[in-house]
Amino acid sequence: MFQVASHPAAFHLREHSRRPSYDRPHTPKHSSSASNAAIQLPRTLTRPPFTDISRDALSTAAPDLASVPTEFIRHHLLAKAPQMQAGLTALAPSHIAKSYPRAHLPPALIVPLRNVAGPPPSYPTHALAVGAPPPKGLREAPADAPQTIFAVHAVVLAAHCAKLPRLPPSHSSGGPNATLPVLPITLPSPQAFTLLHQFIYTHRIDTLLASLLPLPAPFLDSLSSSSASGGPSAHQILTATLATPTVLHTLSAHLASASAGSLTTLMSHAAHVKELWQDMVALGVYDVVLWDALDLAWEVVLGGMNLAAGVGQ
Known part of the structure; x- marks a missing residue:
């Protein structure tokens, strides 16, 4: 089994004494007293140094892309996303949307293929457990520990996850079945990987943020329609928002209201953001816009907690 290190290994509930170099000078500083119970959270979620994707893993998954710059590869894959998503949809859900006990993982899954409407499907090549x-x-982990199955295209993983090893050889899919070699991995949060799995195919920041936090629909809509409408990119919207205290306050107030001022609910949101951060670091996911979205989610959660903690004081 390949095990991805959970780095940083611990999530310390304390204020960081120094700010990472990626922090923006105009980001508002929240009070360190996140609740009446003196809960303290780190001021930032550390962004690790950039590491490019593994060319060895990429050359195994797609030899013709081995020398192509990373951003061009991701742009190429995003254009093929409809075909790859059609391939994922073609897999019989009864065989793929399940968990296996760790001790009973098969070396490969043989999954029946269904006919799907839309573009010609590009079938996945592997299954991550x-x-x-x-x-x-x-x-x-215990022998009965559940391993959640995710169907993946090796080239998509290799283009986004710098810390994954070379995947085992795959079999061509076609006819009635797809044969997917199984790669067991350990991640800090299998649940958070669901969000990453979706993002690396779609690059939908609005969908990812909506899965993390209840944010205002107009703000999420601006992220989903930015590039298509010729307006500012999602990256520009996120960085502008992070640099504008009044907009951050509005988003935090919306979150606090949607959470009914419950610090327990807000702590749950903070935990989900933290789990996504841990998986991103562990896998070596260095997409700039995704990191901007994580920064924003953390700022909004901290602001929401401060607003909720201030009620009645």
Whole structure:
């Protein structure tokens, strides 16, 4: 089993004494007292140094792309996203949308293929079996620990995840079945990988943020329609928002209201953002817009908690 390190390994509930170099000078500073119970959260979620994707893993997945710059590869894959998503949809859900006990993972999944409407499908090449880290004090997870199955295209993973190893050879899919070699991996949060799995195919920042936090629909709509309408890009919208305290306050107030001022609910939102951060670091996902979205989600959560904690004081 390939195990991805959970770095940073611990999520310390304390204020960081120094700010990472990517922090923006105009980002508003929230109070360190995140709740009446003196809960303290890190001021920022550290963005690790950039590491480019593995050319070895990429050359195995797509030899013709081995020397192509990363951004061109991702642009090319995004253009093919409808075909790849059609290939994912073609897999019989009864065979792919499930979990296996760790000790009973098959070396490969043979999945029936369904006819799907739309563009000609590009079928996935592998299945990731994603499990959680073993309990503290154990060297490996129990034999019955669930491993959640995700169908993937090797080239998509290689183009986005710098810390994944070379995937095993795949079999051509066609006829009635797809044969998907299974790669077991351990991630800090298998649940958060659901969001990453969707993002690396669609690059939909609005969908990802909506899955993390209840944000105003007009703001999410601006992110989804920005490029198509010829307006500012999602990256420009996110960075402008992070640099505008009044807009951040509006988003935080919306979140606090949507959470009914409940610090328990807001802590749950903070935990989801933290889990996504851990998986991004562990896998080596260095998409700039995705990191901007993570920064924004964290700022809004901190602001919402501060507003909720201030009620009645």
